[in-house]
Amino acid sequence: MIVDSHCHLQSLEPGERERALERARERGVRGFLIPGIHLGDAEEILRFCEDHQGVWCALGVHPHEASRWEEGSADELRALLDHEKAVAVGECGLDFHYDNSPRDVQERAMREQWELALELDLPVVVHNRDSNERMLAVLEDPRYRGLEADFHSFAGGVEMARVLIDRGFYLGFTGMITFKGADNVREVLPLVPEDRILVETDAPYLAPTPHRGKPNEPAYTVEIAERLGRELGWSRDEVEERTTENFFRLFEKARPTRV
Numbered sequence: 001m002i003v004d005s006h007c008h009l010q011s012l013e014p015g016e017r018e019r020a021l022e023r024a025r026e027r028g029v030r031g032f033l034i035p036g037i038h039l040g041d042a043e044e045i046l047r048f049c050e051d052h053q054g055v056w057c058a059l060g061v062h063p064h065e066a067s068r069w070e071e072g073s074a075d076e077l078r079a080l081l082d083h084e085k086a087v088a089v090g091e092c093g094l095d096f097h098y099d100n101s102p103r104d105v106q107e108r109a110m111r112e113q114w115e116l117a118l119e120l121d122l123p124v125v126v127h128n129r130d131s132n133e134r135m136l137a138v139l140e141d142p143r144y145r146g147l148e149a150d151f152h153s154f155a156g157g158v159e160m161a162r163v164l165i166d167r168g169f170y171l172g173f174t175g176m177i178t179f180k181g182a183d184n185v186r187e188v189l190p191l192v193p194e195d196r197i198l199v200e201t202d203a204p205y206l207a208p209t210p211h212r213g214k215p216n217e218p219a220y221t222v223e224i225a226e227r228l229g230r231e232l233g234w235s236r237d238e239v240e241e242r243t244t245e246n247f248f249r250l251f252e253k254a255r256p257t258r259v
Contacts, residue, residue: 001028001029001030001031001240001244002028002029002030002031002199002221002222002225002239002240002243002244003029003030003031003032003033003198003199003221003243003244003247003248004024004029004031004032004033004199004200004201004203004218004221005031005033005150005152005172005198005199005200005243005247005251006033006035006091006125006150006152006153006172006174006198006200006201006202007032007033007034007200007201007202007203007217007218008034008035008037008202008203008204008205009021009032009034009048009055009203009218010034010036010037010041010044010045010048011203011204012204017048018052020203020217020218020219021052021055021218023217023218023219024217024218024219024221026219027219027221027222028222028240029218029219029221029222030054031054031055031056031244031247031254032054032055032056032218033056033057033058033087033088033125033200033247033251033254034048034049034055034056034057034058035057035058035060035062035090035091035125035152036057036058036059036060036061036062036090036091037061037062037064037065037091038061038062038065038068039059039061039068039073039076039077039080040068042059042077042080043080045057045059046059046080046083046085046086049085049086050085055085056085056086056087056251056253056254057085057086057087057088058086058087058088058089058090058091058124058125059077059080059081059086059088059089059090060077060089060090060091060092060113060124060125061073061077061092061109061113062091062092062093062095062127063092063093063094063095063100063101063106063109063110063127064095064098064100064101065100065101066101066102066105066106066108066109066110067101067102067105069105069108069109069112073109073112074112074113074115074116077089077113077116078116078119078120081116081120081122084253086253087122087123087251087252087253087254088117088122088123088124088125088150088251088253089113089114089116089117089120089122089123089124089125090113090124090125090126090127090150091125091126091127091152092109092110092113092114092124092125092126092127093106093110093126093127093128093131093135094106094107094110094127094128094129094131094134094135095127095128095129095130095131096129096130096131096134097129097130098129103134107134107138110138111138114144114147115143117147117148118143118144118146118147122148122253123148123149123150123250123251124147124148124149124150125149125150125152126149126150126151126152127152127153128151128156129155132156132157132160135160136160136163139163139167148168148169148250149169149170150169150170150171150172150198150250151164151169151170151171151172152172152174152198152200152202153172153173153174153176153200153202153206154171154172154173154185154188155176155182155184155185157184157188158187158188158191161188161191161192162191165191165192165193165196168196169196170196170197170198170246170250171188171192171196171197171198172198172199172200173185173189173197173198173199173200173224173228174200174201174202174206174208174224175201175202175206175207175208175209175211175212175216175220175223175224176206177189177208177224177227177228177231178208178209178223178224178227179208179209179212180209186231189228189231189232190231190232194232194242195242195245195246195249196246197228197242197243197246198243198246198247198250199221199224199225199228199239199243200221200224201216201217201218201220201221201224202216203215203216203217203218203220204216204217207220208220208223208224208227209223210223211223225239225240225243226239228243
């Protein structure tokens, strides 16, 4: 069993979502985490998760959509996270590459979501792009001690990885580890403790080799897992066992409905 710890299935049309699950399951991918982008898509995501075994979600507001975070959003999100299929907060974080929302607005939305995660004893799925310095500064705030997090689609470099590992966070790796020019991502892999590694597609983005140029999908978690195994000297069974156990350790709320 492999778990795709980050796939945006809500980006697909109804019907195609089910077909994507079917293709993935045929290849041994049996667990899926759908990260929310804004609160407006939360109810639809929850309905999809209800209808499908082995599918869970994180709910929250992405930094691109941080301008939608307003007074009352935390209360709305708190109520949504009461659902048994909502196992994390997110994805939330900072994106200083696109700056689709003002940086101070991104940070405020992220901080309030982190505080909610701590209140509810849930992990967060963190988006971090071109924002290492500010992210590390926020992590120094003592109020976030005890935060559990998956820094998804990690490409933040060795020094950032060392800090996150020291804090006990998990790192998610995508199809980037298969890209010819992504040595900066692969060089991080040996640094990460085996109990802190997750695999993900970030579908429909970042399709791994040999599928580059196509929309990514959860079935391609297999190629990512295979490359991870080659880089670390793990067998296919070891990759599946370790990354799946890591997923359920971090996203503890998913365990009762584990498949």
